[in-house]
Amino acid sequence: MKLLILDRDGVINFDSDAYIKSLSEWIPIPGSVEAIARLSKAGWTVAVATNQSGLARGYYPVETLDAMHAHLRELVAEEGGTLGLVVYCPHGPDEGCACRKPKPGMLVTIGEHYRHPLEGVWFVGDSRSDLDAALAVGAQPVLVKTGKGERTLGKGVPAGTLIYDDLACVAQALI
Template structure:
């Protein structure tokens, strides 16, 4: 199985320091939906691992988050692809959970779901914590410059991080013959 694990906010959709709190605020980044569909149609299994502490902070409900994820899946399906799995951490930072990135809990859930080790699996994020979570379980890190990525590029990143302009550029790279 060719698996890829994507962060959501800043990679697939626009991010906001004020949180994405409604379906109306959930706006895909240019090219991201088509990129996911291209990966899926090329035989890749697409998983999403996303911190959603706005739930734990009381900014929006799990039902609202579900509507955003349904929209994501619908848009990708309209282009002939699919999102195979979405895992999220609903906890506020002070909750002390093991699923909030940079901890690897979401990645472990994905590995268990697919019954597959994550060694070498590409993970795409826009912040060091996204990549650190994946690297903790052996993923290969890809930073995109969208979202917080342009600022993150100048921070300490996991060894071997590859940097691309956006998710489409990562997909172009992964699908090169």
């Protein structure tokens, strides 16, 4: 199995410091949906691990989050691909859970779901917490410059981090 794990906001869709609170605010980054479909058609299993503290903050209900993910699945399917497991952390930053990145809980869940070791698996994100979560499970940290990526890059990234302009460039490198 070829497994790839993606962060969501800033990698697949545009991010907002005010949170993505509705389906109308969930806007794919150009080329990201096509990249997921291309990867899927090339034999990759593409999973998503995303912090969604907007749930804990009361900014949107879980039904809205589910609708966003259903829409993403539909868009990928329209391009001939399939999206794998989507896991999210619903907790706020001060709740002390094991799933909120930079903790590795969501990545562990994906690895267990697919019965696949995470060592060397690419985890693509746009923030330091994504990169740190990857390192915590021995995955390969990959930074995209979309979302908060440029800001993250400016603050320094862990040695060995792979850097790409966007998800389409990641797909091109893997395929």
